[in-house]
Amino acid sequence: MFRYFVRALAAMVGKSPVLYGLTVLGVALGVASVVTIQLINDNAIAAFAASVRAVTGDDELTIVPSLGPLHDSTMRVALGDRETVTARPIVRVDAMVGQERLSIVATDLTQPMRGPLEPGAERAGDPLATPGWIALSPQLAGTLGLSVGKTFTAVAGSRRVTLTVGALVDFKKSLPLAPSALAVMDIAQAQSVFALPPGLDEIAIDLADGADVLAAAARIGQTLGERARVLTPDERAEEAAGLLAAFRLNLTALSMISLAVGVFLIHGALQATLLRRRTELGVLRAVGATRRQVVGLVVGEVVLIGLLGTALGLPIGIAAARANIDVVSGTLTNLYLLQAVEELRVPAWVVVLGVAVGLGSALLGATLSLLELRREDTRALLVAATLQESLLALAPRLLAAALALAATTIVFGVVARPWAPAGFVVAVAILATVVLATPWLVLRVSRLARPRGFGVAYSMRALGQKLTSNAFAVASLAIAVSMMFGITAMVGSFRATLETWIGTTVRADIYVSTETRGRLDDDVVRAIAATPGTRAVDVLRRGEARLGARTVRLSGVHVMLPGVPSRWPLMHADDGVLEAVAGGGAVLVSEPLARKAKLSRGQRIRLRTSTGEHELAIAGVFYDYTTEQGTMVVDTTTFERLAGEVAPTSVALYLNDGVDTDATVLHLQARLGDAPVVVRSNQRLRATILDIFDQTFAITVILQAMSFLIAVAGIALTLLIAARERAAELALYRALGATRRQVFRMFVGQGLSLGAFGLVLGAVGGSALVMVLILLINRAYFGWTIRLALPGWALAEQAATILGAAVLAALYPAMRASRTPAQELVRDDL
């Protein structure tokens, strides 16, 4: 039987290489989309873990502050545990060298550690005594054109400092994913050079050999109480994973849709293969082959398609991840302040996942066909029309199931709304509804078409003829289009909402901040505030606070500025809200925080800050899109009471009427020439915010493209199959006087009809999907209100692309079909 399998397979591939290739491509793209996303997800977390471990090595425990910096006394607790061998204080500083980012890890270099103090490392000067001594990675030194002994200028916050390259340390040797922007210097030097406030960012603890890590963590944690948390390396990685959970979940869900479309494609291809080989398989059964042998033949074929698709999909997925890592890395850095992902690591589990997805999707796609093959009736295998007839009979029942599912989904969506994953369940149900309704709709509409010529109406009419393959092609395209439309509409709505929000919140004429989101020195702030033509000045200070187990961002601003209209987009009426914040010490809560922590206006909350515990009233809730983690806003005076003396991170200037903003920006830039700050006009800040937004959603475009490509391959495949299966019908047209051009046009029309069907059904599915994305998924995972604002032009462009792609996909099959000779009309197989 194996020899038969090989010969039959070779004959099949030789006879229809394009068809076979498209099937393999469907699996490949499905595998690629999953592999791309999982690689990006994994590498984002791995980069974070590597940046932690690169300097501290394999320390067993890390103490991180619950709030604000760790007090120096925490070192005594760390060193005081009986299992502690070393405890290394760490302070992190983000700096810029020209356009390059520098992640400085400052630690106690008198202690033994890997890297700069290792014997044999190239060094110059004394790490402790040479002013500004810093160890850079060779990669960064190369980029900056520096070598050991050279000095350079770095900028942290609004402070410009001179550093000396004391050593080159290749962190990547021990940890390939360590960021090249990593730099190491002595903690005392860093605190002095950068004029850092007192306190530590973390403490790395190395325990004695054989020590019980968890017990030591519990002991130290108990001593520290609520001031700090003690984490194992795994827990730190989990923290990063948790931070990215919503981001990762969304990307994974998108990649699954591509996979689902791929499964449809495989199903269509296998169904066609089986239809063509029914007679052959029927004869095999008739001459004594068992059901198991026949099923084995097909399973072998499916497994081979799965393996070939995986072999092709893995490199495509890796290449796509590599090509997009910068985009995603930029997003992660912007949104979550995580380390940039520089290199792509391909862990074994992703390869295993790719193989599982490839084989699994191929077998899933073959399920219906295999069930058909298991039929007892050998004779049924010899009748080509069985499947077509069964789908014709099933179509109304599938429609009824679709309607029932739609009704259940609506009820479920309303009832289960508080349950976060409900949105994903509803999204899947919507796609399933579209799929179930497709056969009936294709049949119905094809029957409604009244062809008066051999044009598009005729092509439309012919769709109902091969319902099995056509319905699957339409369904897979409809899923891809639903996803494209849904996401485009959601992103467009989100962007429009954001633009409106920016219009309300970004009201100042000029904003001054630093590249690293660091602190602005007092003299710089004074200089900015003294800008001529200024009507009002607002100063933003940032800190952290604990609300129960949640760490939230605490912002201090002048909530009410004289002569400046309110810039707080409140979710409710402003009946004395701002007065309560400005004068009454109350707090404004961002929408994501209000949703996630179930906070509401009027409620009193207990907030823990670096100065102790405070009870505050919530004066109001405002729309906020800066962070999904949640923000609380208090007035400047309240902020000082809660967080103490904190240097500002940005200053907003409101200019008098008639003052030229651009000229003032130039004036400020000239005046602050020595201070490394970023001066942005209102317009430029708005553009920057929207740029970051666009970058955030860039990866979704890749996934949409993959899914779309699979669906288009599905159309090409369906039509290629049709060109083969309908040879006798095409020959009849030719015999009755249809020219090759007419047959070509009719086939292209059929591609267009498939595209149009997919487009219409996808538009319906996409409309439902966008509501789910906006009302359920976004609210549950990010807590944002997005107002529906359909990006008409973008959707129209996509619709045109879909129809254009459908026509393109039809060209080759149409060419094949047009070459069908009238002589093919010799069999009774119409």
Added chain:
Amino acid sequence: MSALVFDKVSKRFEGGRLVLDAVTLEVPAGARYAIVGRSGSGKSTLLHIAAGIEVPTTGTVRLFSKALHELDDRGRTLLRRDNVGLVFQFFHLLSHLTVEENVALPAMIAGTMSAAMRERILRLLARVGLADRARDSAQKLSGGEMQRLAICRALLLSPKLILADEPTGNLDDATGRDVMQLLLGASRDEGATLVYVTHSQELAALADARFVLHSGVLETAA
């Protein structure tokens, strides 16, 4: 005037098998000719060459004075569309079309569908007793009804020549006789030339002239 002229037409398929061997035949306009022969004798190939579907290996074919070998594929297709009606043994109806639409197919292809054409379709269907089935799916018809429908399709564009390949080959004897009578009557009424192939001597006897095709050689029947 001759509707169809075969002059020493031979056809050799790939592999070398000679299917037609120097066939010479002249069919006068308005005549009804029958060609009989066993399975594989080359009857269908002869009709295909007459319709311009197949190209002879040697010899010339003239259809209404036009030499087929001088026409390209498109020319032969258009000549066939405008002048020839085809009836097949296996009917070759399209299941996704209604009875009426199956008849209308040649007009759809020719781009000549109109209200007048629709009236003609209904008249043709009435003539073969299928007027009340116009909206039904062609799949629902019996074998005899299917062939009557196929005859309507062949007659729709008022062809000057009807080529029928075993039109009764898939029908029982009684139905076959009815269908043959219908075909003969319709071709006469429409003023069309009819060439049909059959393996039935009884049906062949209904023609003006009979020929026997034996191993690719065409001979006048006794």
